[in-house]
Amino acid sequence: MKMETALERLREKGYKRTKQRERMLEIFTNQDQYIAAKDILKTFQEDFPGVSYDTIYRNLYLLTDEEILEATELGGEKHFRLSCDTHGHHHHFICTACGKTKSIEFCPMDKVQDNLQGYDIENHKFEIYGKCPACS
Amino acid sequence: MKMETALERLREKGYKRTKQRERMLEIFTNQDQYIAAKDILKTFQEDFPGVSYDTIYRNLYLLTDEEILEATELGGEKHFRLSCDTHGHHHHFICTACGKTKSIEFCPMDKVQDNLQGYDIENHKFEIYGKCPACS
DNA sequence: GAATTAATTCGTAATCATTATTATTTACAA
């Protein structure tokens, strides 16, 4: 997703355009990887030495709610990445060494719906972990 | 998995048979659901009022390493369930209301291997979340 | 452009799950 697309989406919803939000989006731009909240904080502090935890977490969740970011939990910590809106629904291979991801253009949900008659499906997670070619 | 199978597996590896480990396995027996570590602790305290965190976590991880338990992370907390060894590799639907699970006899990995040439796959996660018939 | 106002951020403390540590106890084997 382009930074401008994200900012526009926020504007439409009436959210203010703050330096902090711009910077946060900037950090995610062109990063094909999940980043831990604490690493966002660390990067953030370079430009905003006094940034508060509140700002980091509130905005990460806001951006996730607005589907600008995608969230997942890796090793007990919340990680975030810019949502890919260029293609449809998909999943990711995630490198456990460098954190980089590769899109998997396949969703297993089609294959399992039949076995879940009567179940109210709200969500699903399909992630593959390992080492990318560069790290292995 | 039967409780006796689990105890036997521990014995083979030279682990001691303690009242705490027996009780822990008992808690998981016949529970088709993921249980949070803190809930294990709570149940445990009924029989072992002075049980330490250390005992809980050490044994949960030990049993997971020995493939007696399966672990997953739900809502930022580690959850565990007795491993099903009656049938092969599979995945789970997990009810977000009651925590009960249903086996999904399908693994999407077959479908995606081709797209991951050169990637060293270590692990994967496929979970479906929602409400089971009883809760929906 | 100044005033208004609600949203946002800061500064800091609290919470909560998990991990670590040391002394004590226990299972098991010789």
Next chain:
DNA sequence: TTGTAAATAATAATGATTACGAATTAATTC
């Protein structure tokens, strides 16, 4: 039954996340 390594208890520390009142700021209106 005794010795010994393993396991547990009791407690403290850690670290990510959440909470909250005070101060600041973006956007709107005049």
